[in-house]
Amino acid sequence: MSRKLSGRGKKVTAAVFFFFIFSGLSLFIFLISNNKIRFGYNNDYQPDQPIPFSHAIHVGQYQMDCRYCHTAVEEGRHAGVPSLDTCMNCHLTVKPDSPYIQKLREAYENNQPIVWEKVHLLPDFVKFNHSLHIKALSSRFAESSQLPPSKEQIRKTCTTCHGTVENMEIMYQHESLSMGWCVQCHRKEEHQAPINCSTCHY
Numbered sequence: 001m002s003r004k005l006s007g008r009g010k011k012v013t014a015a016v017f018f019f020f021i022f023s024g025l026s027l028f029i030f031l032i033s034n035n036k037i038r039f040g041y042n043n044d045y046q047p048d049q050p051i052p053f054s055h056a057i058h059v060g061q062y063q064m065d066c067r068y069c070h071t072a073v074e075e076g077r078h079a080g081v082p083s084l085d086t087c088m089n090c091h092l093t094v095k096p097d098s099p100y101i102q103k104l105r106e107a108y109e110n111n112q113p114i115v116w117e118k119v120h121l122l123p124d125f126v127k128f129n130h131s132l133h134i135k136a137l138s139s140r141f142a143e144s145s146q147l148p149p150s151k152e153q154i155r156k157t158c159t160t161c162h163g164t165v166e167n168m169e170i171m172y173q174h175e176s177l178s179m180g181w182c183v184q185c186h187r188k189e190e191h192q193a194p195i196n197c198s199t200c201h202y
């Protein structure tokens, strides 16, 4: 049994239809402008962090070594993000009155981690290892044949892929991390790193 819509029924249907189109569109625009949906690659991706940790202060102004906090970068696949113990080496005494530092201290005393938002993330089907890259690339910035590499040498090596971290108030992704980006560097005359598919894919 079918029933034709009256004139008024049609108007209501049209209104409901446009309401859904309009709210769908608004939601979509909200999502893309807040990084909830992303197109293509994540260059410039800069998530909000629970505490506005500034590399510009710690590395730019106070000249800290990347390895002080990213301790695994020379040995492992991942550089790692520091635990609160590392922060509290200084912040038990440095600027304890800051509301941010009080937040750190509270988490520390309650044995709770600060959950940093990940900035860089490759898909699971890609192999990437920091230690190999640091070894291969840092020699380009060696001031002498000294071992282990100096703080400056390490910083410049990281800059190759992460941009000028020492100027970043809030961390963001500097490069696309696309396959093309990886392969272009591997192909360079001075690197001649492997580019067969199984180098980077399982």
Ligand code: HEC
Pocket (backbone or CB within 6 Å): 049, 053, 054, 055, 058, 059, 064, 065, 066, 067, 068, 069, 070, 081, 082, 116, 117, 118, 119, 120, 121, 155, 158, 159, 162, 165, 166, 170, 171
């Ligand atoms: C005082 C400790 C400290 C030092 C020193 C430090 N970092 Fe970090 N780094 C952090 C913390 C904490 C985070 C996580 C919060 C954030 O993303 O800002 C982080 C995040 C990062 C990230 C992004 C991680 C992700 O989620 O993808 C990169 C890349 C990075 N640091 C590179 C560097 C480089 C390069 C240096 C040296 C030039 C350096 N850091 C020195 C503490 C430090």
Ligand code: HEC
Pocket (backbone or CB within 6 Å): 066, 067, 070, 073, 077, 078, 079, 080, 081, 120, 121, 122, 123, 128, 130, 133, 134, 137, 154, 155, 157, 158, 159, 160, 161, 162, 177
């Ligand atoms: C050859 C390019 C390259 C260089 C050089 C490099 N990184 Fe990375 N870094 C990456 C990529 C790609 C990722 C994402 C890795 C993933 O998702 O598995 C990353 C991720 C990170 C992260 C997030 C946590 C992790 O390990 O996944 C930190 C922190 C980081 N890098 C710090 C550093 C520091 C410090 C240096 C210098 C000592 C450095 N990186 C040098 C490409 C590089």
Ligand code: HEC
Pocket (backbone or CB within 6 Å): 051, 052, 053, 054, 057, 058, 062, 064, 069, 082, 083, 084, 086, 087, 088, 089, 090, 091, 094, 095, 098, 099, 100, 101, 104
């Ligand atoms: C080697 C010592 C040292 C370490 C380790 C350290 N910081 Fe700092 N931090 C400083 C100094 C110095 C300042 C600048 C203080 C000032 O402005 O007087 C600072 C400033 C800050 C500020 C800004 C505070 C404000 O209100 O202005 C935050 C937030 C912060 N650090 C977070 C962290 C976090 C999170 C870690 C661990 C990942 C960390 N720091 C590790 C020395 C350190």
Ligand code: HEC
Pocket (backbone or CB within 6 Å): 122, 126, 127, 128, 129, 132, 133, 136, 137, 160, 161, 177, 178, 181, 182, 183, 185, 186, 191, 193, 194, 199, 200
């Ligand atoms: C700035 C240049 C540069 C970029 C960017 C770069 N690589 Fe590399 N990569 C190298 C060099 C140089 C080596 C050679 C290391 C060695 O074996 O001495 C290498 C080696 C590797 C290896 C080990 C190869 C082996 O010998 O088994 C893998 C895996 C790898 N890269 C993956 C990646 C991926 C994935 C990306 C992108 C997310 C990437 N690389 C981006 C320079 C780069």
Ligand code: HEC
Pocket (backbone or CB within 6 Å): 122, 123, 126, 177, 178, 179, 180, 182, 183, 186, 194, 195, 196, 197, 198, 199, 200, 201
């Ligand atoms: C130097 C590292 C590297 C090499 C070599 C490499 N890839 Fe990739 N590949 C990546 C990275 C990083 C990604 C993820 C980023 C992207 O999608 O661009 C990727 C993504 C892909 C994807 C998924 C694309 C997508 O849009 O989801 C395919 C398919 C792929 N690679 C195939 C290959 C094949 C086939 C080869 C050999 C001809 C190859 N790759 C060699 C690094 C590499």
